[in-house]
Amino acid sequence: MSSRLRSRWAGVVRTPVGMSATALLAAVLLLAVLAPVLWSAKANAVHTDQIMQGSSAAHWMGTDNLGRDLFYRVLVATRLSVELALLATVIGVVAGLLLGTASVSLGARAGRFVTAVVNIAVAFPGLLLALFFAVIFGTGTKGAVLAIGLAIAPGFARLTHTLVATIAGRDFVAAARIAGVSRIRLLVRHVLPNVGEPLVVNATIAAGGALLAFSGLSFLGIGVRAPDYDWGRLLGDGLNGIYVHPAGALAPGVAVVVAGLAFNLFGEAIAKGIGLRTPLAGERRPSSAPAYETPARPAPAGEDPVLVVEGLRVDFPGAGGPVTPVRDVAFALRRGEAAGIVGESGAGKSLTALAIAQLIEEPGQVHADRLEFLGENLLDTSARTKRHLLGTSLAMVFQDPMTSFNPIKRIGRQLAEVAEQHQGMNRRQALARAVDRLRAVRVPAPERRARQFPHEFSGGMRQRAMISMGLMGTPALIVADEPTTALDVTVQRQVLSLLRSIRAADDVALLLISHDITVVGQVCDRVLVMYAGRVVEDLPTAELLTHARHPYTRALLAAVPDMTTDRDRPLAVIPGRPIDPANVPAGCAFAPRCAFADERCTRSDPALVPDDEGRRVACWNADLTAGQPVAAAQRGRTTSQGTAGDE
Amino acid sequence: MTNATAEVRTLPGLDGAWTRFALRRLGRLLVSVWVLVTAAFLMIHLIPGDPVRAALGTTAPLSLVRARRAALGLDDPLVVQYAHYLRDLFAGRLGTSMTSGLPVSQIIGDRLPATLGVAGYAFALAIAVSIPLGLVMAVLTRGGRGRPAELAFTSTSVVLAAIPEFLLAVGLVFVFGVHLGWVPVAGRSGPDSYVLPVLSLAVGPAAVLARIVRVETLGVLQADFIRTVRAKRLPDRFIYLRHALPNALTATITLGGLLLSAMVAGTVLVENVFAWPGLGSTIVQSILAKDYPVVQGVVLVYGVGVLAVNLAVDVALALLDPRSTIRES
Numbered sequence A: 001m002s003s004r005l006r007s008r009w010a011g012v013v014r015t016p017v018g019m020s021a022t023a024l025l026a027a028v029l030l031l032a033v034l035a036p037v038l039w040s041a042k043a044n045a046v047h048t049d050q051i052m053q054g055s056s057a058a059h060w061m062g063t064d065n066l067g068r069d070l071f072y073r074v075l076v077a078t079r080l081s082v083e084l085a086l087l088a089t090v091i092g093v094v095a096g097l098l099l100g101t102a103s104v105s106l107g108a109r110a111g112r113f114v115t116a117v118v119n120i121a122v123a124f125p126g127l128l129l130a131l132f133f134a135v136i137f138g139t140g141t142k143g144a145v146l147a148i149g150l151a152i153a154p155g156f157a158r159l160t161h162t163l164v165a166t167i168a169g170r171d172f173v174a175a176a177r178i179a180g181v182s183r184i185r186l187l188v189r190h191v192l193p194n195v196g197e198p199l200v201v202n203a204t205i206a207a208g209g210a211l212l213a214f215s216g217l218s219f220l221g222i223g224v225r226a227p228d229y230d231w232g233r234l235l236g237d238g239l240n241g242i243y244v245h246p247a248g249a250l251a252p253g254v255a256v257v258v259a260g261l262a263f264n265l266f267g268e269a270i271a272k273g274i275g276l277r278t279p280l281a282g283e284r285r286p287s288s289a290p291a292y293e294t295p296a297r298p299a300p301a302g303e304d305p306v307l308v309v310e311g312l313r314v315d316f317p318g319a320g321g322p323v324t325p326v327r328d329v330a331f332a333l334r335r336g337e338a339a340g341i342v343g344e345s346g347a348g349k350s351l352t353a354l355a356i357a358q359l360i361e362e363p364g365q366v367h368a369d370r371l372e373f374l375g376e377n378l379l380d381t382s383a384r385t386k387r388h389l390l391g392t393s394l395a396m397v398f399q400d401p402m403t404s405f406n407p408i409k410r411i412g413r414q415l416a417e418v419a420e421q422h423q424g425m426n427r428r429q430a431l432a433r434a435v436d437r438l439r440a441v442r443v444p445a446p447e448r449r450a451r452q453f454p455h456e457f458s459g460g461m462r463q464r465a466m467i468s469m470g471l472m473g474t475p476a477l478i479v480a481d482e483p484t485t486a487l488d489v490t491v492q493r494q495v496l497s498l499l500r501s502i503r504a505a506d507d508v509a510l511l512l513i514s515h516d517i518t519v520v521g522q523v524c525d526r527v528l529v530m531y532a533g534r535v536v537e538d539l540p541t542a543e544l545l546t547h548a549r550h551p552y553t554r555a556l557l558a559a560v561p562d563m564t565t566d567r568d569r570p571l572a573v574i575p576g577r578p579i580d581p582a583n584v585p586a587g588c589a590f591a592p593r594c595a596f597a598d599e600r601c602t603r604s605d606p607a608l609v610p611d612d613e614g615r616r617v618a619c620w621n622a623d624l625t626a627g628q629p630v631a632a633a634q635r636g637r638t639t640s641q642g643t644a645g646d647e
Numbered sequence B: 001m002t003n004a005t006a007e008v009r010t011l012p013g014l015d016g017a018w019t020r021f022a023l024r025r026l027g028r029l030l031v032s033v034w035v036l037v038t039a040a041f042l043m044i045h046l047i048p049g050d051p052v053r054a055a056l057g058t059t060a061p062l063s064l065v066r067a068r069r070a071a072l073g074l075d076d077p078l079v080v081q082y083a084h085y086l087r088d089l090f091a092g093r094l095g096t097s098m099t100s101g102l103p104v105s106q107i108i109g110d111r112l113p114a115t116l117g118v119a120g121y122a123f124a125l126a127i128a129v130s131i132p133l134g135l136v137m138a139v140l141t142r143g144g145r146g147r148p149a150e151l152a153f154t155s156t157s158v159v160l161a162a163i164p165e166f167l168l169a170v171g172l173v174f175v176f177g178v179h180l181g182w183v184p185v186a187g188r189s190g191p192d193s194y195v196l197p198v199l200s201l202a203v204g205p206a207a208v209l210a211r212i213v214r215v216e217t218l219g220v221l222q223a224d225f226i227r228t229v230r231a232k233r234l235p236d237r238f239i240y241l242r243h244a245l246p247n248a249l250t251a252t253i254t255l256g257g258l259l260l261s262a263m264v265a266g267t268v269l270v271e272n273v274f275a276w277p278g279l280g281s282t283i284v285q286s287i288l289a290k291d292y293p294v295v296q297g298v299v300l301v302y303g304v305g306v307l308a309v310n311l312a313v314d315v316a317l318a319l320l321d322p323r324s325t326i327r328e329s
């Protein structure tokens, strides 16, 4: 434990910020040790002939009212300033530890009382607490050390209490308690070692704060008294003579800031180093976007298409060159048509949806050969036109209704905004429209609901509200990205049937993104199967069981439990891991997991080609699987899985 | 938290949540005030030795010490003294200064406006600068944009935040008072005498607050609901001002409150740099002169000031974020 900890701290020191903070702190500490030894005599030498002089060759920073050299006095004062700050910190940390562990050492009731007092004390700024204690302990060095120490204590007590509370709930502490380990022993042996790290970090930062606070008290005349001197007192003396001799005030001031910064930065560097313990990401080799001999063509959508997509690509900058999680996607949607995009997470479904809706943000980049919505080319339309067109005619429904609403605005307002922006309604009209739309998606008591906040809605209600937000305009297309994934089964069914009825009533096209092929099958006319950023198969849902040809689609279908599935058998899963978009293999991306893969598959990537019926598939061996029932494929796969295992 | 199954929840109206919030908050305030008052009372009794002897010095005649002790009621049993203290407090009597003989309440009444003025302006300045600055910086540096701007902003604000207010005050005195001679550096005269004290108090908290606002806004801009807002195709300034900022502020406000109550305490140091005739210089002089009744009174005022800031923060949070009235325990 401790050696691991030490090596981790060593790592912190090696970062640029950590290194400079460490160097700075080391310099301050070294100065604190050495300066009095080396320069005390010079700092205390009185020169009555050189009183209050400005900087000169003999005295860089000038002299004070007894003609003593200020430069050396500032250096020598390092010792006392740092020493007192550290002493106060130790007092604060020890007192804080005692108070913070009171619930363990004194028992629950006394602990609660201590915690309550601590909680009130932390609300007061440290300086006020320090002044309060300075009254009790008296002014002067000793009183100020105690005052600042006790002013630090409540903050530490609170931190310790929080840390201890999390540790004390853990199993090994409970086990030790049952085993009859005494409270104190429990604390020293089990609890404290586990909270040490954050405490040390905070103590370091607190030392910086104590240094500043001490110089403040000394400056006020409440801390260090003559003939002793620390930076704060030098500063106080210097301020009186600032017109004659500014360096006298500025030099100790700079010293305080630098030393305080050294402690703070060191503490923060450690904190950061400990917090950011991510193992170095593995080597990533750049994925070269494969060139297709024939770019995919969308299946003909008939006349009056709502959406036409061709050659859609999404790029993100990656550690080893750009990553392309969506490649060469092409399809079209008729008015009122419902299509589903299925695939595993990471297949590029959601990014495809966001790219179509023009919601990919920098640094992501969207390219397409064609991207038309209601006949308008989205790639080179003015921002204004696009905003209006998409704002009124394209509705988005996102996965998690919990996080998809602004938590601090009323639902009604969030809906009304749309109408105010795009339909030029005033507040009242827009709100009335919002209530009307909520009613349209069968939200009960819509007037009352519109005045509520998102957290007052249940998950299903929130998703209805999200859909009604899309209905504020007159949408021609609803893009729903996993709209039911976060909901339970009953609610899921209600939301799906709502989408179905909206589509039927208003002839709205629907693009439904889901990892669940059954959900898509329930709602959509067509299925687009995505794998590793590409569309690998496109066919009518009605023909899924009979005409699915791509081995991946067939594997997805086979993994669906149905009525005849033996409940005792484990759920079928598709063996192998999904593809990392940063690391797409050459050839067919599915080859490593494909039972039909041959040598050609690993060499070149098959294009998405349509058959006579308009079904499209991207597989070299599509003809091998065609015609075989899916269930047979499943049986074949499960047996082969037994021998091949999942790598 | 979520209640996915119950489609209609029987929620108490917002008013119910508000009432309970107000009662709970009031209860906490009363307890805090009681602890504060008791601490101020005990302060004198915790001083080792005889505070009157300490105040009057070792050479003072015994008869004077006795008389002063009796006048302060220090010879009564502690409980009786406590009861008297509370009674006087309710009547607005805070005792008499041991040095000037003036009623403490009068001293406070004379000095309070100067402190309130400087703290209030500093507070307003810090807020007025930090929120727009933090928001603009967040927008400029979102998603890894504007690296140079981010670096400049972060390093400047870190350095400014690291300089304690009284050192900044000394620096300002040097630059604007001594070097340029633009504004007065001591005492409270015209409006321009406020410039340096207010700046010294406001700069550090403004730097920290601007940083927090930027970080919180960046966090909010990552949130799912921002994508929803973008999907509504609202203009960008709507996204930032109406959606991102209020959420970022709810996250900022608690920490901001701590900074602001630290600002209340900061007046003590700053007033002493600028010879500002407020409570801050009064409390330091009284501590040094061991004028305990005055110290006691001023400590109470500062404590109440801090509690008031905390209360204001909680109320602001409740107004901004309705969940906080329920969440908080």
Ligand code: SF4
Pocket: A550, A551, A552, A588, A589, A590, A591, A592, A594, A595, A596, A597, A598, A601, A606, A618, A619, A620, A621, A622
């Ligand atoms: S191309 Fe080859 S590897 Fe790819 S799915 Fe078809 S058979 Fe399998």
